[in-house]
Amino acid sequence: MDRDTILAVIVGQIREVVPELAERPIVETESMAELGLDSIERSEIIMNTLEAIGLDLPMVQLHGPKNLGELADLLHAKSRT
Amino acid sequence: MPSPAPDIVFAGIGAACGLGFGKASLIDGLLAGRDVFSTLQRPGRQAPDGVAPFLGIEMADPPSLLPARVERTAGLAARVAISVVDEAWREAGLDNVDPERIGLVVGGSNVFSREIALLARDYAARPNFVPPRAGHALLDSEIGGLLASHFAIRGFTLGIGAASASGAVAILQAAAAIRSGRVDACIALGALQDLSAMDLLGMRALGALGAPRFADRPGQACRPFDRDHDGFVFGESCAALVLCRADLAGPGYGTLIGAAHVADGQRGPEPDGTGQRRAIAQALAQAGLRPQEVDYVNAHATSTPKGDDVEADTLVACGLDHAWVNATKSIIGHGLAAAGAIEVAALLLQMRDGQLHPTRNLDNPIVPPLRHVIGGAQSCHLRHALKTSFGFGGIDTALVIRGAS
Structure with missing residues (x-):
């Protein structure tokens, strides 16, 4: 799965978990915290994304990304290892 | 200075059951003696193959009163609780009471049993993807937490379990909290008991569950005080009662x-x-x-x-x-x-x-x-x-x- 597809999956999961964001444009330079997501919502979005892209990783390996683009980069890198 | 033993009145009622949402549908359906018994159909509550169906009553979906991002994470018992407390809250005018003088007693334990069973079924083969909400939203304390996050309840929230007397014990505890001076108004909730098929199988094995004699006639299976009674028949329901100091609320009900x-x-x-x-x-x-x-x-x-x-x-x-x-x-x-x-x-x-x-x-x-x-x-x-x-x-x-x- 390429990096932009993974980004689209993340954005789709954000809109699933927070339906209030369905119509709002979401760009990769934004972070989930900037979108107003609480920590449990952020965890759910990442777990749902992992399952959707077929990755089974401990959450601790996913700390670090500052925005959605960096998260997509990290997941893309993990999916290739 | 509060009086030491104020009269306690019922100032607001919210109700939901198979007769509908709202107390008007409750009293109208009761007085008409409506028959709403059927076979239980909710996922996680249906009788397994080869087992006699469970009879009872299930309610319609509750109205959407929560923000969408919250509603999708709230279980059925919690969403129904929101709807009945909303009705009782408005009637009792609790927006005019200091939130720190409002308490909540939730009667009921194991109220998310059916949803826990569904979760166990759905995630048995993918345990690393259990949703994080499962860590708190299926505890009985969820009902009080969700209610206090939606309504201005800042006195206290308390869950009590007393089996089929839970709703009545919630009323007793709410009254005690007012009488002690801890709060001026207290909501007593009888929570929706969201039974799983396993709960019903256990009660059937115990001999408590009705219907063997009337399995093909759901409307006749529940017959309290009748010679042909043969056990209880489940019916989804939930109610909130606002108890209040009489000197603040008037006569109420x-x-x-x-x-x-x-x-x-x-x-x-x-x-x-x-x-x-x-x-x-x-x-x-x-x-x-x-x-x-x-x-x-x-x-x-x-x-x-x-x-x-x-x-x-x-x-x-x-x-x-x-x-x-x-x-x-x-x-x-x-x-x-x-x-x-x-x-x-x-x-x-x-x-x-x-x-x-x-x-x-x-x-x-x-x-x-x-x-x-x-x-x-x-x-x-x-x-x-x-x-x-x-x-x-x-x-x-x-x-x-x-x-x-």
């Missing part, structure tokens, strides 16, 4: 003038007449009433042979055979955790209307004879009413209410 809650020493489902009589005697003594001053009894009356027999004996032994008696479970089924609360709601609405609903399917009353409401609604002036509510584990409660007019 009526005043709680006696309330008793005793342990009778039984571990399991066995009813105990001694405990029941003790609870009723204590509640009447607290109310300063003689038995003959009670006009109406809303009975626990589950439709289980032993339970109905012992309760009928209890009511006669307590000198209550002159009082009108009806069984709300004959119309809305047994709400388990919710039963005590929604049946007090039914009692208050009937007192206000001056009409009692019939007990359905009461074709051949058991002995000893009681003054049952049979056939259709009965008009009468009700000054004082008694509510009995009993729970597995030897829990006996009695509430005495004086009507507002």
